[in-house]
Amino acid sequence: MSQTSVLYDAPGPRAVRRARIGTALAILAFLGLAALVVLRLADRGQFDAELWNPWVNPSDDSFSAVWGLVGRGLVATLVAATLAIVLALVVGVLLGVARMMLGNRLRVPVVLWIELFRGLPVVITIVFVWRAMVELGIDVGPLPGDPALWYLVIGLTLYNSVIIAEILRAGVLSLPRGQREAALAVGLTNGQTMRTILLPQAFRVMLPALISQLVVVLKDTSLVAVIGLGYLELLRRGNQISQNLDNPIQSLLIVALIYIVINYSLSKLAEYVERRLGQASGSSAGNGLDAGTAGSQAA
Amino acid sequence: MDPVIDNLDLYWSGFLRSLSIIGWSLVGSLLLGTLIAAFRVSPVASLRAFGSGWVTVVRNCPLTIVLFFMAFGLPELGVNASFYLFGVAGLIIYTSAFVCEAIRSGINSVSAGQAEAARAIGLPFTLTLTQVVLPQALRATVPPLGSVQIAMFKNSAVVGAFGVGGDLYSVGRNLTSAQGFSYIPVLTGVAIGYLVITLAAGALLAVIERKVAIAR
Numbered sequence: 001m002s003q004t005s006v007l008y009d010a011p012g013p014r015a016v017r018r019a020r021i022g023t024a025l026a027i028l029a030f031l032g033l034a035a036l037v038v039l040r041l042a043d044r045g046q047f048d049a050e051l052w053n054p055w056v057n058p059s060d061d062s063f064s065a066v067w068g069l070v071g072r073g074l075v076a077t078l079v080a081a082t083l084a085i086v087l088a089l090v091v092g093v094l095l096g097v098a099r100m101m102l103g104n105r106l107r108v109p110v111v112l113w114i115e116l117f118r119g120l121p122v123v124i125t126i127v128f129v130w131r132a133m134v135e136l137g138i139d140v141g142p143l144p145g146d147p148a149l150w151y152l153v154i155g156l157t158l159y160n161s162v163i164i165a166e167i168l169r170a171g172v173l174s175l176p177r178g179q180r181e182a183a184l185a186v187g188l189t190n191g192q193t194m195r196t197i198l199l200p201q202a203f204r205v206m207l208p209a210l211i212s213q214l215v216v217v218l219k220d221t222s223l224v225a226v227i228g229l230g231y232l233e234l235l236r237r238g239n240q241i242s243q244n245l246d247n248p249i250q251s252l253l254i255v256a257l258i259y260i261v262i263n264y265s266l267s268k269l270a271e272y273v274e275r276r277l278g279q280a281s282g283s284s285a286g287n288g289l290d291a292g293t294a295g296s297q298a299a
Numbered sequence: 300m301d302p303v304i305d306n307l308d309l310y311w312s313g314f315l316r317s318l319s320i321i322g323w324s325l326v327g328s329l330l331l332g333t334l335i336a337a338f339r340v341s342p343v344a345s346l347r348a349f350g351s352g353w354v355t356v357v358r359n360c361p362l363t364i365v366l367f368f369m370a371f372g373l374p375e376l377g378v379n380a381s382f383y384l385f386g387v388a389g390l391i392i393y394t395s396a397f398v399c400e401a402i403r404s405g406i407n408s409v410s411a412g413q414a415e416a417a418r419a420i421g422l423p424f425t426l427t428l429t430q431v432v433l434p435q436a437l438r439a440t441v442p443p444l445g446s447v448q449i450a451m452f453k454n455s456a457v458v459g460a461f462g463v464g465g466d467l468y469s470v471g472r473n474l475t476s477a478q479g480f481s482y483i484p485v486l487t488g489v490a491i492g493y494l495v496i497t498l499a500a501g502a503l504l505a506v507i508e509r510k511v512a513i514a515r
Contacts (some may be wrong), residue, residue, distance in 0.1 A: 005340070005411070006406065006407075006409045006410065006411045006413065006414045006432055007340055007406065007414070007428065007432060008342055009418070009424070011342065015342070019342045019343055019344070022341075022342070022343040022345075022346075023343050023344045023345045023346075024345075026343055026345040026346050026349070027345045030345065030349060040376055040377075041376065044375060044376055044377060046375065046376070115498070116494070119493070119494045119497040119498050119501070120453075120490055120493060120494060120497075121453035121454070121455075121456035121457070121493055121497075122453070123456045123457050123460050123468075124456055124468070124486070124489060124490055124493055127460075127471075127486065128482075128486045128490060131475070131482035131483070131486060132482060132483050132486070134482075135481060135482050135483055136483075215359070218361075219360075219361035219362070220361070222361040222363045222364065223361075223363060223457065223460075225363050225367075226363055226366070226457060226460040226461045226462075227460050235361065235363055235364060235367070239367065242371070248367070248371040248372050248375060249368075249372045249375050249376075252364060252367055252368055252371070252372060255364065256360050256364045256368070259359065259360055259361055259364065260355075260356060260359040260360055263358075263359035263360075264355060264359045267358075267359065
């Protein structure tokens with residue numbers, strides 16, 4: 001580690017030697033473990049060309065079909081995630097502002113709403129939205145696209161909008177109190193203070209958390225694969241392919257890699273934006289959101 | 300709400316089954332996550348690389364894929380177990396990455412000056428660690444670790460939807476598709492079950508946070 005660690009002294013010659021020996025031993029252990037896995041895979045014929053060719057060999061009959069299906073699945077995933085994050089942002093800002101600006105009594109239903117959807121597993125929310133809308137005969141037909149897409153998007157929006165409302169509130173709370181006091185002192189109304197002073201600053205602070213939330217949304221679109229909602233996004237496509245080709249390990253690996261590459265890039269982007277914002281303002285304004293980001297990441 | 304009232308015993312057993320998924324995953328993810336966190340802060344470079352690789356892969360992969368890998372990938376390698384075991388193992392692996400990051404952020408929140416001051420007054424390494432660094436790190440770890448675990452409680456519903464059988468989600472599925480009750484009352488019962496778990500956990504966490512809070 002380049003920066004000083006709180007746990008260890010700067011290592012002396014003996015500690016450096018010990019660390020090197022430890023590193024070598026651990027590498028040996030990992031290699032041994034990897035060898036075991038590879039042997040097992042080979043033993044089970046998992047390196048057979050017929051299992052891999054549809055994915056890696058352009059001259060294979062299924063190659064273009066398989067990648068075409070995955071491509072469509074990826075587009076479907078991105079469409080659902082984008083719609084959900086945009087809608088969640090709009091609804092979330094409204095909810096967050098309502099929670100902060102309404103009087104004590106009017107605020108109660110908003111707080112209950114937020115606590116309700118924050119406490120529900122998102123998978124339950126999606127199933128509930130889907131089944132209840134079908135049962136009540138609420139028609140999503142007028143909306144463009146697949147009805148299944150809208151059940152998914154509405155479910156994701158309900159969950160993520162309350163998360164965004166809380167991120168926004170944390171952002172406003174992390175601003176110095178003097179901002180609000182000064183705005184009120186120069187005669188701005190409560191609404192003007194919120195709109196022109198607090199929200200613009202809070203948005204800047206919450207941008208990294210918002211990007212991290214997009215990772216959560218992207219991952220959650222794949223929930224349709226376990227609840228049986230007929231929206232053919234990336235994981236469902238991958239699952240279909242793996243069933244047709246009878247190669248679950250290979251197909252799931254490819255699909256997982258696609259998710260990891262996209263989400264890893266988004267996480268890095270969030271870190272980069274956070275660093276940039278930290279430099280620009282030269283303050284610790286970003287710190288108030290750390291706990292919120294860590295928590296919502298897991299959802 | 301008749302379908303719920305008439306099947307309260309089913310709901311109760313589903314509730315307990317969900318709690319057992321949560322309990323095992325809680326213990327397992329804390330152990331595995333702590334181990335990975337120890338890797339990530341260790342002076343041994345290869346362990347650090349393994350730890351950060353683990354976190355990068357697991358954290359950016361949807362839980363559903365982890366579960367699919369367990370249930371459809373492992374049998375190809377001749378590893379067979381019940382869906383319950385696969386589900387819990389998948390949830391443990393997934394949550395461990397978040398536990399690791401929560402613990403690491405706790406350790407990082409202790410400023411290097413604390414350890415330097417401890418060494419300056421002559422404390423040996425073990426005492427520096429056990430008397431100065433870890434007590435502060437553990438306290439700072441509580442809030443993020445708590446929210447990670449509450450997220451895991453909610454993710455147990457994904458494991459249920461995946462097909463563990465007998466848990467709250469499965470009870471809902473069973474009552475609606477097999478027995479033909481209408482969805483809204485049945486799913487409302489399921490939702491209340493999960494809300495009881497997450498809201499109680501949230502309240503408990505708030506109490507613990509207040510107990511361990513440090514004024515800095």
